[in-house]
Amino acid sequence: MNTSSDVLLAIGSGLRLYREYLVKSVAARARSRGLKPVLLNNIEPTWQQEYFDEIVVANVFDHEILRDRARRIAARHHVVGLVCWDEPLVQPAAEMADELGVPGLTSVGVRGCRDKNRARQVLTAAGLVQPRFELTRSLDQARAAAERIGYPVVVKPQALGASMGVVRADDRAELDTAFRTATSASTIGDEPFRDTAIVEEYAVGPEISIDAAVYKGEYLPMYLARKRTGLQPYFEEVGHIVDAADPLLGDAALLDTVARAHRELGVENGITHTEVKPTARGPLIIEVNGRLGGDLIPFLGKIATGIDPGEVLVDVATGHRPSTAPTRSAAVGIRFGYPERDCIVRSVTVPQHAPGLVTAAVMVEPGVELRLPPGGYIARHSFVVCEADDAPRCAELLEAASASVELIGDPIDPLAAGATFTLPAGLLDAAE
Structure with missing residues (x-):
């Protein structure tokens, strides 16, 4: 060599x-x-x-x-x-x-993150709080699973990210639609996980995420984001707020649960993005992802805490224990713009100046189709990022900045039932 x-x-x-x-x-x-x-x-x-x-x-x-x-x-x-x-x-x-x-997360560790069914099995066997769940391969199996678990349930693909194909079902009629939605979305994922869907108990509680470094098995949290979802019964992620002073960062039960989940899944080195719901039964791990968070969450975390996730990533990947001590304290959030209905974009404008505005960007070009679930996912036309001294004020600033975003588009009919969805241009790793 x-x-x-x-x-x-x-x-x-x-x-x-x-x-x-x-x-x-x-x-x-x-x-x-x-x-x-x-x-x-x-x-x-x-x-x-x-x-x-x-x-x-x-x-x-x-x-x-x-x-x-x-x-x-x-x-x-x-x-x-x-x-x-x-x-x-x-x-x-x-x-x-x-x-x-x-150094790396190990192939076993990442498989535990990617395969949601395996993760549920491992964490349940370890005695961690988990929803009741079943992996299903047919509509009849999904119906039977939902009856055993009890409504409401969540139906999701076995191995996709960004909440694509994830649907809540409150009864059998909604379950049938949710199963078709989840299995349809699964076709864009890895082949071993296609045409399957997990049916699981709906967990009540707000959803948060934690980006952390793992160094030789030691779990080192960096920052915590509180997620805002929309477009029910789907779980589109429409925004996040990272507060360096979030009290959950000092919640020993939460951090112990997440650290234990990493050990059980075999995650040893790297950076992970863990989604959790604090519930009445205790912290419930929704999923552990073997990568940094998306949706610009690491960007928010860097501004809010001063911790540079890129530096931490390189340190862990090269065998050095990273520093994850915050050097500043602020609340920073992002809000994504979605159309009210399926449309072809004509133009998008975002604010150049607004109280607390860090940055704003247009995410799509004119002529792009934006389709809402189940005909499409992540149908975002823009985002705004704002900073404040605390999370409530940050939420107010995001609301005001978002209100000044303008989308002009031509409405289009929803996709026909059974049609294959595509992600909007600009969200795929394609040549500019």
């Missing part, structure tokens, strides 16, 4: 709008540790060129190709660490980290 250069290998850059702030920090941290950042990516580089010393382009969504190209990079360089924050790629990335002998 040619060890003339030590490198940090990143698999997948993600979209510029969602991940450039992270790529910038990762590249700078790698170089500060004497490493050359190398990217294995799905598309020809544009903005990524500024941050990486070498970029290899290949179809990374074909996992055999991904492994082949990663091995070729390892044959030319000494790979010291490997990082990945793109949900469809975390499993093969973990397998490559294992093969290369560098």
